[in-house]
Amino acid sequence: xxxxxxxxxxxxVSASTxxxxxxxxRSISTTTRQRVEESIRTLGYHPNAGARALASSRSNIIxxxxxxxxxxxxxxxxxxxxxxxxxxxxxxxxxxxxxxEEGPDAVRRVTGSGLADAMIVMDVELRDERLPLLRGTDxxxxxxxxxxxxxxxxxxxxxxxxxxxxxxxHLASLGHRDIAVIGEAPxxxxxxxxxxxxxxxxxxxxxxxxxxxxxxxxxxxGYDAMALTLSRIFDERPGTSGFxxxxxxxxxxxxxxxxxxxxxVPEDVSVVAVCPEQVATQASVRLTSxxxxxxxxxxxxxxxxxxxxxxxxxxxxxxxxxxLTVRASSGPAPGWAGP
Amino acid sequence: xxxxxxxxxxxxVSASTxxxxxxxxRSISTTTRQRVEESIRTLGYHPNAGARALASSRSNIIxxxxxxxxxxxxxxxxxxxxxxxxxxxxxxxxxxxxxxEEGPDAVRRVTGSGLADAMIVMDVELRDERLPLLRGTDxxxxxxxxxxxxxxxxxxxxxxxxxxxxxxxHLASLGHRDIAVIGEAPxxxxxxxxxxxxxxxxxxxxxxxxxxxxxxxxxxxGYDAMALTLSRIFDERPGTSGFxxxxxxxxxxxxxxxxxxxxxVPEDVSVVAVCPEQVATQASVRLTSxxxxxxxxxxxxxxxxxxxxxxxxxxxxxxxxxxLTVRASSGPAPGWAGP
DNA sequence: CCGGCCTGTCGAAGCGCTTCGACGGAGTAT
DNA sequence: ATACTCCGTCGAAGCGCTTCGACAGGCCGG
Numbered sequence: 001x002x003x004x005x006x007x008x009x010x011x012x013v014s015a016s017t018x019x020x021x022x023x024x025x026r027s028i029s030t031t032t033r034q035r036v037e038e039s040i041r042t043l044g045y046h047p048n049a050g051a052r053a054l055a056s057s058r059s060n061i062i063x064x065x066x067x068x069x070x071x072x073x074x075x076x077x078x079x080x081x082x083x084x085x086x087x088x089x090x091x092x093x094x095x096x097x098x099x100x101e102e103g104p105d106a107v108r109r110v111t112g113s114g115l116a117d118a119m120i121v122m123d124v125e126l127r128d129e130r131l132p133l134l135r136g137t138d139x140x141x142x143x144x145x146x147x148x149x150x151x152x153x154x155x156x157x158x159x160x161x162x163x164x165x166x167x168x169x170h171l172a173s174l175g176h177r178d179i180a181v182i183g184e185a186p187x188x189x190x191x192x193x194x195x196x197x198x199x200x201x202x203x204x205x206x207x208x209x210x211x212x213x214x215x216x217x218x219x220x221x222g223y224d225a226m227a228l229t230l231s232r233i234f235d236e237r238p239g240t241s242g243f244x245x246x247x248x249x250x251x252x253x254x255x256x257x258x259x260x261x262x263x264x265v266p267e268d269v270s271v272v273a274v275c276p277e278q279v280a281t282q283a284s285v286r287l288t289s290x291x292x293x294x295x296x297x298x299x300x301x302x303x304x305x306x307x308x309x310x311x312x313x314x315x316x317x318x319x320x321x322x323x324l325t326v327r328a329s330s331g332p333a334p335g336w337a338g339p
Numbered sequence: 340x341x342x343x344x345x346x347x348x349x350x351x352v353s354a355s356t357x358x359x360x361x362x363x364x365r366s367i368s369t370t371t372r373q374r375v376e377e378s379i380r381t382l383g384y385h386p387n388a389g390a391r392a393l394a395s396s397r398s399n400i401i402x403x404x405x406x407x408x409x410x411x412x413x414x415x416x417x418x419x420x421x422x423x424x425x426x427x428x429x430x431x432x433x434x435x436x437x438x439x440e441e442g443p444d445a446v447r448r449v450t451g452s453g454l455a456d457a458m459i460v461m462d463v464e465l466r467d468e469r470l471p472l473l474r475g476t477d478x479x480x481x482x483x484x485x486x487x488x489x490x491x492x493x494x495x496x497x498x499x500x501x502x503x504x505x506x507x508x509h510l511a512s513l514g515h516r517d518i519a520v521i522g523e524a525p526x527x528x529x530x531x532x533x534x535x536x537x538x539x540x541x542x543x544x545x546x547x548x549x550x551x552x553x554x555x556x557x558x559x560x561g562y563d564a565m566a567l568t569l570s571r572i573f574d575e576r577p578g579t580s581g582f583x584x585x586x587x588x589x590x591x592x593x594x595x596x597x598x599x600x601x602x603x604v605p606e607d608v609s610v611v612a613v614c615p616e617q618v619a620t621q622a623s624v625r626l627t628s629x630x631x632x633x634x635x636x637x638x639x640x641x642x643x644x645x646x647x648x649x650x651x652x653x654x655x656x657x658x659x660x661x662x663l664t665v666r667a668s669s670g671p672a673p674g675w676a677g678p
Numbered sequence: 679c680c681g682g683c684c685t686g687t688c689g690a691a692g693c694g695c696t697t698c699g700a701c702g703g704a705g706t707a708t
Numbered sequence: 709a710t711a712c713t714c715c716g717t718c719g720a721a722g723c724g725c726t727t728c729g730a731c732a733g734g735c736c737g738g
Binding site: 001002044045046047048049050051052053054057059061064066068074075077078081082085086089094095096097098099101102108109112113114115221222223249252253255256257259260278281282283284285286 | 340341383384385386387388389390391392393396398400403405407413414416417420421424425428433434435436437438440441447448451452453454560561562588591592594595596598599617620621622623624625
């Protein structure tokens with residue numbers, strides 16, 4: 001294992017000079033710098049992470065807390081994680097992967113041990129136990145998701161309320177009057193995960209404004225659960241012609257069941273999904289959808305953190321505007337004459 | 340930030356004593372130990388990770404290299420990552436998340452800087468550039484996946500060859516004689532990712548032994564690509580009655596197209612998938628499938644690594660035996676009289 | 679009763695790096 | 709020429725921990 005001292009000796013300078021070449025914190029003459037860089041290359045030197053962390057009390061590591069469960073939004077999680085990792089690397093940081101399993105203790109451990117300089121917290125619940133800890137530490141953090149009280153916190157999320165509104169608007173503009181919402185599994189609502197409730201608020205609010213009827217049904221993923229949910233929806237509102245789906249695992253079962261019941265998409269019923277692009281484009285019908293901008297969320301979170309670590313940046317809530325892409329699953333309501 | 344020295348002072352002992360209480364590397368009297376532990380608790384002490392790494396030259400971190408692309412096996416990757424993270428924590432390790440983006444340099448950086456004590460490498464290609472580096476370092480590593488030459492390496496993977504054989508056997512036992520294989524995207528084969536080729540070998544080998552006809556077609560995910568692939572398959576082999584699918588993104592499009600063409604599953608055609616349980620059970624038809632044991636692979640990889648770090652364990656290739664679960668997508672071939 | 683041997687504790691020497699103050703020498707202003 | 713500044717470099721002091729050797733005291737067997 002090559003050390004700074006060896007590089008210094010090889011280049012014929014002192015250790016501190018090598019350190020300053022590496023950090024750029026003091027000016028070094030071009031000739032010296034080049035000689036040092038040459039030595040670094042020929043010796044294949046890599047600074048020891050532990051020593052660096054100890055001396056500078058900065059680890060150049062960002063902790064990423066991902067949810068333990070894999071019952072929802074798996075591709076989104078993955079995409080965020082990858083975006084976080086690549087963006088972090090571009091800024092010279094590595095990423096430590098923590099699962100929600102440890103709960104609040106993970107926050108204590110990371111801040112207490114100086115393992116990471118900053119944290120990104122995913123899957124935030126409305127009154128998450130980790131929030132007081134995050135507020136009480138001087139280590140920067142960014143939440144992906146929105147808790148009930150965002151004071152003193154930095155958050156990034158899709159504007160799910162606007163997303164809900166957008167879906168309703170789109171269906172309304174096509175003449176649909178009776179809309180059913182296939183939501184996440186009941187557990188998601190019981191846990192008070194913010195995004196599901198905010199989407200619902202957006203949906204309900206705009207439906208009310210536009211005078212549409214809206215029926216919301218949580219739904220476990222899978223074919224059987226979907227079958228039950230769907231039959232109940234049509235029992236209650238036979239005239240339903242528009243669907244909003246916010247549950248990846250329900251998308252295909254819904255399409256399959258509609259097809260099986262002889263309801264053509266988009267001729268008889270329209271479907272709008274809130275899901276990652278990949279799901280929307282690879283479904284058996286190409287879905288009109290609002291994409292969850294996973295990559296952008298991950299990237300943004302890291303950039304916020306880097307700014308904070310650099311003394312810039314501030315606490316604020318960033319809600320990314322939703323974008324609806326029209327594909328093959330939505331069309332005019334049956335018998336609609338147009339606007 | 341509380342330090343060892345402060346704990347020592349609070350407990351009225353020397354710093355080394357506290358260290359030995361923490362590590363258990365020397366015997367400490369019960370009274371002293373309890374006093375120290377009490378101090379640790381009341382002060383909320385967490386050992387500084389950097390200092391610990393520097394002094395002991397062990398970081399208690401395991402690096403996990405995940406593929407950058409998200410074009411295949413996303414839920415599997417995620418499941419493995421989570422299993423790795425939780426298992427590692429159970430053994431006192433944290434997990435550093437690296438993407439394939441850096442390529443071989445990531446290996447150099449991690450080993451050179453002492454950032455991690457060991458590595459888990461996913462998405463291994465047959466002649467992966469990282470392999471020589473892994474062989475040449477004294478840091479333990481485990482591959483998830485199987486390269487062409489496994490000498491000097493430790494690998495964990497599903498036995499994809501046996502998986503292929505198992506799928507063919509199942510279809511053969513139901514009287515199917517003409518089998519089509521919907522594979523991963525062509526790129527996956529061009530990249531020479533091992534698992535796809537090994538599955539194919541298993542399929543072909545057993546088909547030959549059992550006298551079945553087998554047609555293999557790579558396929559991009561999505562509806563349109565699948566439609567093209569499927570029509571070509573039926574053009575070439577109109578009697579095809581059994582499908583093996585190894586491509587998550589092709590599963591639903593395949594089912595949708597078969598349905599649309601009036602071919603009932605499993606009455607007219609049978610489908611066997613190689614995919615995660617979740618995909619199999621949440622598809623629009625509950626799929627007979629061989630599960631990719633993602634969790635077990637992740638867990639096993641970590642345990643191998645921990646054993647190696649403890650001086651136990653050795654280089655070996657572990658191929659997990661496949662298990663086929665019969666669900667609703669496979670049944671007797673049309674017109675088959677039984678065995 | 680003494681030498682040898684555990685057991686439990688301590689002191690001190692680093693681990694490899696960052697960073698602060700110091701300093702020689704060149705350049706600039708007086 | 710003097711006084712001053714600025715630039716480039718160096719030496720040394722830690723950062724908080726682990727770990728090695730030392731040592732005091734209690735126990736044993738001879």
